[in-house]
Amino acid sequence: MKTRITIILLLCSVCISSAQMRKWTLQECVEYAVENNLTIEQAELDLDNARIDKSDAIGNLLPRLNGDGRLTENVGLSFNPTSQEPVNTQLNFTGNLTSVLDIFDGLRNIRQLQRSKLSAISSQYQLDDLKDDIRLNVANAYLQVLSNKEQLKVFEAQYAVTEQDLLRTKELVESGVVPRGDLLEIEATAATQEQQIINGEGLVLISRVNLAQLLQITDYENFDIADESFEIPPSDILDNSAKVIFDKALTFRNDIKLSESNVDLAKKDLEIAKGAYYPTLSAFINYNTRYSDQNLNPQDLSIIPFTDQLWLFDGLAxxxxxxxxxxxxxxxxxxxxxxxxSLQRSQLELEQTKLELESEIQQAHVNVTTFGKAHEAAIKTMEARKLAYEYAKERFNVGLMNSFDFSQAQSRVDNAEADVIRTKYDYIFRLKILEFYFGIPISLN
Incomplete structure (x- = not known):
């Protein structure tokens, strides 16, 4: 009975652990990173500040209304505020209510409002530009996990083949067809491939951790990507020249819009600064009143009540x-x-941003062509290496090739297969970067 309960508990724990392990797709990773990245959250706070600045600028165009009151008690010689007669002590209260409206201030308040609107737009461009960078970084990290996983599968498959070769070589050694040294060579090859598997597992783990960190996820053990493989997607992006892609990128890239908005902000700052040369004109209206315990009723010499004095001694200016x-x-x-x-600096930064973007697009255009050809060459090399390996295997089985040369043929196949995987994902990522510059959202479908 206890044994059955133990088995049930173990199965439940396995099910719970499996339920906790979430498999993330690329789209889920990108969306989660955009929503939870700390840098993006900071940029969103900057956008909130820009909106508050706009509210301040609107407030500067409205009349200002302020009130003040002052209560004092004088001990010693002083003068009655009404009769100007000397008195020893008195209690005074004065109150003011003042409203001021700026009629003309060199248009600085209006331009400050215009600047606050531009600042909000600039903050939005900055936020969108950060999101673009996050999307690219997440896609690159995701593809790196995929690449490492596929390479690990290749290493494991190669090790399985080597194990079969090892069993077959043992039979050949026992039958006297090949010397024992060949068996030792195959065993050394198997040990090397075991080491490759261990290193491959480490690379998969490290790349998973790197991706999780981009997503601000700390539960690395229960984080993994979906078990999916991607082939090179069809694309006609190379039908467009680098110049065409660059011209289109200038119309929508957030880093360009951010630099352009910074130039507009600098221009508006210059207008605001020049506004200080002009005179300022403002209108004001002031209501004031006072109270004193020395203000007496002439009929009965009693102190005039507080509220009555406020009405009797009020004034308007x-x-x-x-x-x-x-x-x-x-x-x-x-x-x-x-x-x-500052305006000149912003204009130079805009031109620098354009030059950097043009250089990046030129490089991305070259990379797509280069990595595409590299992947095609890797496929051809792998196919040739496989044919050579099959030929070497036949010769080895009949004793016409020693184990060292056979191991070298197998090693060349291993390297060729790894190159195919590496160049495939390198090509996919470079292709997606170039499409991204052309305004096509990141997707591996």
Whole structure:
């Protein structure tokens, strides 16, 4: 009975462990990374700040309303605020309510609002550009896991073939067809392939961890990608020249739009700085009132009540304020100069971004052609190596080839198969990069 319970518990634990192991597709990895990446979350906070700046800019266009009150008690000689007669002590209260509206400030508030809108757009471009980079990095890491897994399968398959060769060689040694040294050579080859399997398992684990870290996942043991293999997808991207791809990339790439928006921001900063040269005109209206315990009713010499005094001694003032900047220690002039330098720097950064993008697209275009040819060459090499291996195997079985030469033929097949896998995924990734520059979303289907 205890044995059956133990078996049931073990099966349950295995089922729970299997349920926890989630197999991630490429699309799921990309979407999860975009939603959970810490750098993207920080960029989203920058976007929130830009929206708050816009709210501040709108607020600067509205009238300002402020109130203040002051309660004081004077001990010693002072004067009645109404009769101006000397008194020893008095309790005073004054209150003000003031509203100010900027009528003209060199258009700085309006341009600050325009700048805040541009800043929000720039933050959105920055966020989208980060998402593009994350998508590319995740796709590359995902394909690396796939490549390492397929190479591991090749190593395991090669080891299985070597085990069969080992059994067959033992029979040939026992029958006296081949010397015992050949058996030792095959055993050494098997040991080398075991080492390749161990190294391959390590590469799979490391690449899985790298992908998990991009996704901000720390449960590495229960993280793995879906068991799917991808073939080279059909694509006509090479029908377009690098110049055509570059011209189209200029119309939608977020890094270009970000640089362009930074130029617009610099231009707006220059306009704001120049606005300080102009006079400022503002309108104000002020309501004030006061109370004093020395304000007496002339009929019975009693203190006039607090609320009555507020109505009796209130007043209203309104007018305009004109401020003309004649000289301010060259601060405005220097601010304009700094803004001009910032504008020039932004324009240079835009041109640099365009040059870098053009260089990346040119390189990506060359890479697709180069890696495509490399993959085709790897396939041809593998097919030739396999034919040579089959021929070597026949010669070895009849004793016309020693074990060392046979092991070398098998090793060349192993390397050729590994090259086919490596060049295939290298080619797929370079193909997807070039398509990405052309505006095609990343997908391996």
């Amino acid at each position: 309104y007018g305009f304020t004109l401020n003309i900047p004649f000289f301010n220690g060259w601060s405005t002039r220097n601010s304009v100069k700094r803004s001009k330098i």
